[in-house]
Amino acid sequence: MEDKLEEIIRQYPCQVRSRRRTRGAFLLETDQGLRLLKECSASQARIEFEERVKEQLIRQGNLPVDHTYKNNREEYFTKDNYRNNWVMRQWYAGVECDMKDHPCVMRCAGHLGRLHALLELGGAEEGVYIQKESIRQEMERHNKEMKRVRSYIRGKKQKNEMEICLLEAFDIFYGQACLAQSLLQECGYEELWQKTLANGLVRHGSYTYHNVLFMGKDIATTNFDKAEIGIQVRDLYDLLRKAMEKNAWHPELGRCLIQTYDRERSMEDSEKTVLYAMLLYPEKYWKLVNFYYNSRKSWMSSKNLEKLLKIRGQEEQRTRFLKEVKGILM
Template identity: 25%
Template sequence: MREFNPQILRAFGLKPKAVKRAFGSHICETNEGLKMVKTVNIPVECLLFIHSAKEHLNRQGFSNIDRFNETDYGQPYYEYNKNIYVVKNWIDGEECDFTDFDSVKWATQSLANMHVASKGMRPLESSRITNKLGLLPEAFEKHYRELTYMYKKVRKSSRWNDFDILFIKNYNDYIEDAFEAKEVMNESSYSALIKQARDEKVFCHDKFTNHNLQIAKNQMMIINFEHCCYKLPLNDLLRFYEKVMRKCEWDEKKGFEILDNYSKIKGLNDKELRVFYAMMLFPDKYWRLSNQHYNTRRHWMPKIYDVKMNELVHHKEAKKEFLKSLKRNL
């Protein structure tokens, strides 16, 4: 880790008292309390977009976030020795526990409130705008084709390993889900929802999961906005929802309670629920694991792919039953 220079804190109008290394950053005691100083490896223009999103939320009254401190010149970063540094309040909390349903409901409310507050975000000049609106139908088609290609390729192979067997054994179920998801999406009001999202200028956190939810001083703090972007709020809800539902073995009562709690704040109309159903139905994790295993093999050791696929298949029937129930309520 780079040596810490107190000049960095002084640029933010802070007086350093003590410094320690932790979590790949520096935790600093200052005249304004504990601060975290860390280097970032993204362009300044991207950083400005993230800063814009956080400051917009704060202006809308949603302040439970890890805002950047600003320098004496009003910048959310400081450049020193060719490195870019940011400073944030140190949040000394505990990671949100998705096995505790009270915490899940709290997180659901936080997500809905963040989405309400996100409306109307206009980034600072010089920001590099991250826009991921409208990409799903094309992604569904592309991933569907890739799954069929991988299937044909594996079937032609003369020797199958454990992952190959799992992939082939479950292929028919998942490819049927993928086909239905494409059909539902193409017949849905997805395009109208995208237009509405563009007009309203709403954004997503895009990594809304337990690792980025900290409970500190009886507050639910949302941290690490590095992936935030213009995107349908349903994407945040989906990522959060699927992780929670795996934790509770796709419990139907809990599943509908989460959607109801979110809807009371943000609202979920029939058009949005239909798109949400298509997003849940598409076997994205099956595609992602298969694609990584057959085409990249750079994230995990080969046996880890077997473990991950077995975990996915373990939930297949429970998720299918839940999706049937969700479909009946569309």
């Protein structure tokens, strides 16, 4: 491994002073600053799109991102002896966001608003990556899957504890799922989608605490491997849901996160409805239903049963949160 790493490093115009393993990569201290060296399975087109997005953030807002460096041959990819592709990216000596630290999460929300305000590529022309399935289509597919699983469990003569619990919770969560789908059908979602395509609006695709590094007053955004032309408030939904799960669905925190984002990038009414619909949708319940249906039905996972019981136990808190944010989104 050491020999392979040395061969890759020699192909870059920098001097490495020290290195250490980090999450799925190598962190290098060089004469030009911190670098991250990692194996990469993305295509050339994918890397070029990501770099186009990052360059937009650098040019328009001077925001720190994990820019990919070219090697001595002016190529993004460097091959090892086994013909695997590696990339070298700029990195930062920062700390990940603590999702239980309310001021920290608030900064994340405001930073996301700034990112989205800058991420407009001016049209979804050839060479960009576009969200493959709309949120409305995704909800419709998931709802059909939930009904299919309910029918399957109902047809069983003997049911285990997980199956009984899934059935007992079905009506309340499926009702939320149907209402969320209806909201998307009525809010002008298609017009919002066409505007997203026309303006080339990009979402990060994985805006989690792992990919946001705090460096004093600055924030670095990393890992754009899921970036795409898509409904931007989906990033805000991902951040909100994770923050709410970590903070017992704290209504005031949820309201403040939405307002903090909105101050940096004002949401249209249709976007607010889409965001509320996604928050209303019982994603955790659907994931457990989907996992159950695609696994061995004869074996019950105690871990998944615990997750289901936890979801049901938090529903009162989640309902209070939804009531709070509905007042500012609808």
